[in-house]
Amino acid sequence: MNPNATSDDPRDFLQDQGFSSYTAEDHATWARLATRQRALLEGRVVDGFLEGLDRLGISDDGIPDFRVMNERLKATTGWEVVAVPGLVPDVVFFKLLADRKFPAGWWIRKPEQIDYIEEPDVFHDVFGHVPLIMQQVYADYLEEYGKAGLEAARHGTLHRLARLYWYTVEFGLAQTPQGLRIVGAGIASSPGETVFAVESASPNRIAFDLGRVMRTRYRIDDYQETYFVLDGPDAWPRLDIAQLTPLWRALDRESDLDPGDVLPDDRVLTRGSGAYHREKAHA
Numbered sequence: 297m298n299p300n301a302t303s304d305d306p307r308d309f310l311q312d313q314g315f316s317s318y319t320a321e322d323h324a325t326w327a328r329l330a331t332r333q334r335a336l337l338e339g340r341v342v343d344g345f346l347e348g349l350d351r352l353g354i355s356d357d358g359i360p361d362f363r364v365m366n367e368r369l370k371a372t373t374g375w376e377v378v379a380v381p382g383l384v385p386d387v388v389f390f391k392l393l394a395d396r397k398f399p400a401g402w403w404i405r406k407p408e409q410i411d412y413i414e415e416p417d418v419f420h421d422v423f424g425h426v427p428l429i430m431q432q433v434y435a436d437y438l439e440e441y442g443k444a445g446l447e448a449a450r451h452g453t454l455h456r457l458a459r460l461y462w463y464t465v466e467f468g469l470a471q472t473p474q475g476l477r478i479v480g481a482g483i484a485s486s487p488g489e490t491v492f493a494v495e496s497a498s499p500n501r502i503a504f505d506l507g508r509v510m511r512t513r514y515r516i517d518d519y520q521e522t523y524f525v526l527d528g529p530d531a532w533p534r535l536d537i538a539q540l541t542p543l544w545r546a547l548d549r550e551s552d553l554d555p556g557d558v559l560p561d562d563r564v565l566t567r568g569s570g571a572y573h574r575e576k577a578h579a
């Protein structure tokens with residue numbers, strides 16, 4: 297898929313978005329996804345997300361032009377979206393984030409894949425991820441995540457960073473004065489999970505704790521059994537390298553947790569019924 301799979305130089309993976317090559321069908325796919333998602337997100341996503349979409353000029357009409365979006369993004373938080381062909385190696389991903397560059401797939405799913413794709417496309421990456429990068433605290437968190445990732449690569453603790461990303465950037469929720477809201481891009485770009493994560497009685501919703509999250513395995517094949525909830529829409533954790541190293545050392549003495557586990561020390565906001573995954577397992 298990429299020109300040089302063993303390279304850890306980000307420059308080997310960057311491409312041009314090729315904005316003028318999108319077809320009318322490509323733009324129509326974006327329009328269908330964005331229109332549906334924006335309606336579902338109203339009242340379920342943090343306000344900053346919808347503000348970010350508007351301030352970036354991300355519309356329901358068609359795929360955004362990265363050049364236009366980047367002018368606004370750079371002026372606001374100093375970030376930039378760069379086009380990549382698909383998943384890039386972990387170290388490349390971390391280097392880009394540490395340099396305030398967000399890698400986004402430039403391609404878009406085909407109409408027959410409208411609800412399921414295996415690799416992130418421009419809809420997931422741009423509609424799902426980029427709006428919150430207009431918020432300073434989130435922009436700083438992502439940069440710190442990239443720097444922590446480079447450190448984790450040296451310590452052999454990449455899996456802990458991947459879990460943190462999964463349970464915050466992809467599948468995070470946040471407590472807000474208006475109630476529970478979505479902050480994760482994996483939720484915000486999925487119609488089914490947008491409703492499930494906020495409203496279903498099935499999943500656990502547990503107050504975010506850095507060490508707890510780094511111990512917890514996740515499922516990539518279905519909705520999450522547990523969501524971790526930030527204490528506010530801006531309550532992204534600080535990732536201080538000096539504190540992460542001893543944390544990783546302590547976690548190595550503890551067992552990993554399964555996605556549905558609930559511990560006596562957890563601050564449980566909703567104890568899930570587990571019904572959704574139980575029914576699937578017996579189907």
Ligand code: HBI
Binds near residue numbers: 382385399400401457
């Ligand atoms: N590459 N393009 C892209 N997008 C991602 O979200 C991504 C990636 N490479 C690695 C990765 N994510 C994660 O596994 C890291 O957070 C560990």
Ligand code: FE
Binds near residue numbers: 421425466482
């Ligand atoms: Fe993603």
